[in-house]
Amino acid sequence: MPDLRPWRAGNQLPGVWSFPGPAPGPHVALACLVHGNEIAGALLLARWLREGLRPLRGTLTFIFANLAAFDRFDPADPTLSRFVDEDMNRVWDERVLHGSRQSEEIARARMLRPLLDEVDVLLDLHSMLWPSDPLIITGSAPQARALGPKLGTPSLAVADQGHSTGRRMIDSAAFTAPGSRRTALLVEGGAHWEPATLETLEACATALLREYGLLPPAPRSTPTGRLAEVTRTVVAGTHGFAFVQDFRGGTIIPRRNTLLALDGEQEIRTPHDDCLLVMPSPRTLRGHTAVRLARFV
Template sequence: MSTASTSRTAWPVELQAPDIEPYRAGNTGVPFFWTFVAGQPGPHVMVTAVVHGNELCGALVLDRLLKAGLRPARGRLTLGFCNVSAYLAFDPAYPTLSRFVDEDFNRLWDKPKLNGSRSSVELARARAIQPLIDTVDLLLDIHSMQNPTEPLVLAGACQKGLDLARRVGCPATVVVDAGHAAGARMRDYGFFQDPGDPRASLLVECGQHWERGSEAVALETTLRFLLATGCVDRPAVAHWLGPEPGPQRVVQVTQPVTVRTGDFAFVEPFVGMETIPRAGTVIAHDGDAAVTTPYDDCILIMPSRRLAVGQTAVRLGRVVDG
């Protein structure tokens, strides 16, 4: 199990992890993955949860949709719980400890790792899920964050991801990003990051891991994703929908800050989306080196408390569209 922290969280656990045991059998050949096929043609749309075992909001949404018997109006809809071993180890008294079992499931999605000989709990699960991912046209991967930061949708580096995020319409901030130095996320897998391939993916960060509001963000984003993809018709989900979303802003990640020494520390307890007005402002120290903002109005995106060498400490970005 992850030993990223052995202390109790500073944030209260307001969500209760749903029992997903009823979904173990699946109907896809992959445990905990369910696929439903409509009579009308359309894309294969997938929504995934618990890529990290202590991120509960996605599990709550999939549990709700499965219990309600939601079915696609066209195409194929797959709902799946990913890192189940980590999720089943979740303990609300020590909620940081079940992010993963052996390694981060969301840094494994490149062909050399998936096709290699190395083994772990997460690699075994990713390899089992990969054949399903290979059939997907449009993916939404539901996540949450360490800190109480405003919700974000991560659209990747291709225009098709940004276009999909705009069709979904929420959350209000879209982040255009190229991923992490430590490894590829599931939303970055293969064809999703090929600008010449129409298949696209989004990753939504719904707020702090265990705050009650993250479930509402996850549900709203999922429903609007299903509508935007044409998978469902509005009457099927209208009773769950919130108000129509307002305008979005687009933040372009220009560079990640990757931890290089065992002595990395931020100068303030940043939680994310802070705008630093002046270029050259020191935001952290990495050993003897100062980490500074490269331009005015630099936005800090998802600063991490997991500051291990080779991991992303924070990503730096700026608004490129209103």
């Protein structure tokens, strides 16, 4: 468990630390704990704060997003601390942020939203409950689609249209407004609470900081990753949604029309050859995303 007591106050906002470099450059932010039980990103940022990491140029900001959810973390039942009232990664629509709806997560998002207007590049650090290969999610913004594969770690980047249940932080208007040159990515580093996940998140965040000159360049180049584009987002229409086998995220189904799942009486089949399964969720509530289907670009 990360000890966040030394870092809760922040120097910009509660849980937010920002450090200028000695030379001009972009403002890069690393966010963690958007989901309070996804502690790998918090372990990384807390360690970098202890080590006194500072940028060579520009500004580096660390965001511990949902501290209220993290405070509920119980190793005996860690999934309960994902959020307090609602998923913080579904509240970033401007109508929600400027509306009358109230929750712990919306209040925190409203506090952080002006900060995002100052950020040029955001990397949101996450981990996963169900078995899946690590991946970068770019959303649909062209600048993010270009950046994701360029980092090369993880080697898979996926462009999608977000979720029907609400906008993620990377989909907020701060990064997706027409004509915006600012960029946001989300990295899913691997399984919750696994050491390899922390290593993946550190490699991805380091690659991003090197890409923008906040850290020295890498001694050797990393191969460019692959980009896949979501062709269908499968949302469970019934409480009886079930996959026909235990699929792992990152699996490629070679043939079109292969049966993947049953949603009540409806069959869910691959829409094309070489269909990539993006983060299938074997326990999906009605109205929630069960899997995204993608093809390589």
